[in-house]
Amino acid sequence: MENPFKQSGDALHRRAQEIRKKICVMNATAKSGHTGGDMSEADILAALYFHVLRYETDANRSVRWHDEFILSKGHGVGGLYACFAELGWLPDTELLTYLKDDSRLPGHPVRQKLPGWVTVNTGGLGHGLPIAAGLAMAKQRHAAQHQGATGRVFVLTGDGELEEGSNWEAAMAAAHFELSNLVVIVDRNRLQLADFTHNIMDLDPLDEKFRAFGFEVHDVNGNQSDAIWKLMESLDYDNRKPKVVIAHTIKGRGVSFMENVPAWHHKFPDEDQLQQALKELDHA
Amino acid sequence: MREYADLRDGAVSAIGRLTAAGQDIIVMVADSTSTSKIGAFMKDYPERVINVGIAEQNMVGMAAGLALGGHIVFTANAAPFLVGRANEQVKNDVCYSATNVKMLGLNAGVAYGPLASTHHAIDDISIMSGFGNVQIFAPCDEVEVAQMIDYAASFDGPVYIRLDNAKFPVVHDASYRFEPGRPDVLIEGSRVAVIALGSVVGEALDACEAVQKESGIAPTLVNLSSLRPLDQDALASIIERHDSVVTVEEHSLHGGIGATVALLMARRQIARPLKTLGITEGEFAHYGTRKGIRQHYGIDAAGIANAIRAQCAN
Numbered sequence: 092m093e094n095p096f097k098q099s100g101d102a103l104h105r106r107a108q109e110i111r112k113k114i115c116v117m118n119a120t121a122k123s124g125h126t127g128g129d130m131s132e133a134d135i136l137a138a139l140y141f142h143v144l145r146y147e148t149d150a151n152r153s154v155r156w157h158d159e160f161i162l163s164k165g166h167g168v169g170g171l172y173a174c175f176a177e178l179g180w181l182p183d184t185e186l187l188t189y190l191k192d193d194s195r196l197p198g199h200p201v202r203q204k205l206p207g208w209v210t211v212n213t214g215g216l217g218h219g220l221p222i223a224a225g226l227a228m229a230k231q232r233h234a235a236q237h238q239g240a241t242g243r244v245f246v247l248t249g250d251g252e253l254e255e256g257s258n259w260e261a262a263m264a265a266a267h268f269e270l271s272n273l274v275v276i277v278d279r280n281r282l283q284l285a286d287f288t289h290n291i292m293d294l295d296p297l298d299e300k301f302r303a304f305g306f307e308v309h310d311v312n313g314n315q316s317d318a319i320w321k322l323m324e325s326l327d328y329d330n331r332k333p334k335v336v337i338a339h340t341i342k343g344r345g346v347s348f349m350e351n352v353p354a355w356h357h358k359f360p361d362e363d364q365l366q367q368a369l370k371e372l373d374h375a
Numbered sequence: 376m377r378e379y380a381d382l383r384d385g386a387v388s389a390i391g392r393l394t395a396a397g398q399d400i401i402v403m404v405a406d407s408t409s410t411s412k413i414g415a416f417m418k419d420y421p422e423r424v425i426n427v428g429i430a431e432q433n434m435v436g437m438a439a440g441l442a443l444g445g446h447i448v449f450t451a452n453a454a455p456f457l458v459g460r461a462n463e464q465v466k467n468d469v470c471y472s473a474t475n476v477k478m479l480g481l482n483a484g485v486a487y488g489p490l491a492s493t494h495h496a497i498d499d500i501s502i503m504s505g506f507g508n509v510q511i512f513a514p515c516d517e518v519e520v521a522q523m524i525d526y527a528a529s530f531d532g533p534v535y536i537r538l539d540n541a542k543f544p545v546v547h548d549a550s551y552r553f554e555p556g557r558p559d560v561l562i563e564g565s566r567v568a569v570i571a572l573g574s575v576v577g578e579a580l581d582a583c584e585a586v587q588k589e590s591g592i593a594p595t596l597v598n599l600s601s602l603r604p605l606d607q608d609a610l611a612s613i614i615e616r617h618d619s620v621v622t623v624e625e626h627s628l629h630g631g632i633g634a635t636v637a638l639l640m641a642r643r644q645i646a647r648p649l650k651t652l653g654i655t656e657g658e659f660a661h662y663g664t665r666k667g668i669r670q671h672y673g674i675d676a677a678g679i680a681n682a683i684r685a686q687c688a689n
Binding site: 159202203210211212213214215217218220221222223224225226227228229230232233256257260261263264268 | 425427428430432433435436437438439440441442443444445446463464466467468471472473474
């Protein structure tokens, strides 16, 4: 099974920019949302869903996954919904129901609302990595039992989220159980709710921490979708080592007045800002 | 002479039987191989037991992931560390996400008597009941636990089963069939309905027999092993046929079966004297021998018999 799009270059970059535009419209309409983190992850989601992840969809948009994705930073769900819309799974009009009563699009992903698309209900931080480790183990067992190709599991965590201890329990286990089909992508935008991560709880040296836990560590520009899929394609998923990709990103990426501004963690664009943002995203 | 057996033996042999029959079961432990008595199963199926070390949050998170990957996953570790340390993983990754994980809460109540409150789980039923989307069972003997394991494996969704490390009297014969929701009537008696939770059903049985011996009148004894689902109509109709009620649990009186029965009686306007026996609300349990602790809270056979007598005298 392959990725049904396999897009790259400008086509893939446009996907990321369209995801960003949808995020801005969605959050402006909802007058809420985690705009900064939604924007920083857009290129990662574009690279995964439009190039890396192996899956099949049928006419009813029911998906059969060979690889799987878990959004551990559940508050970045705006980016995920925008990505689902870019995939054609959600109509753009439905994005306008984000956070509203009876919407299928609550402020953190709920698998019962979007069955088959959302893997697991995240929102509490530090949950995605242990679940991903379990799922990666299941995929290894399944492949061994059926002598088929091993599915991979990609989990996107925030960087502030790594302050949660459960991540490190899972990191230890991922190395111990040789989960080489597990890829942890850290959205390293260096900002968390209250301030820059180094002012709150310094995570550096993050690469050495993961290396000490038995991970194979890679750095990538997390706002360059081509760089992301190229790295993912270069990895050896059979080498008995779990992977971490430290994706260096800019929070609020793509819109000049949002980039690297802590307040945009949980801020939404007003009408003027929305127009400005859409213009910038069309031209970059 | 009663036969006594360890609930864990019943649970582990049932898991082995299901696996032998082709069920794709994985058992996860957090360094709790001896606590869970999983050794025999591990010998037969070493690749089906995953020990994550002393890391309960990761155990439950990985269990959810393995379940998402198609396995039937049992977690087996001490109840206090399951409901305490892994609380949010139980809530989000298992219950809320509706993953197919069966959580065995080992050595619940004051099974770890002298090890004191870090190791007691007098709040597991209360905490689990606070979560949505999880079925909650407390077996009273080896026959019942095996049937619960069968049911849990066949049911697609989260289940919590309260277990223990003591040997309990076997009160069911092989013909017993566990039905989720159904209050299990062990003695069909009169006047007082005694409703007991799992680990103290044996104590309640001794108490009922003692009272019958001295008064000639047997109280009714209900083994309330299915806490969720619970057939409220069936339980209400049992209570209505009696003059008074005694509940017994090795659990805090906050959020346990006493509270469940009281709420049911209030909702249905069933006016009967109700005596709730358990660990005093708002306190950590005393530590010491289990016998001593049970005696202190009046949840041993003598204490329960006294409560029944007091209700009869009402």
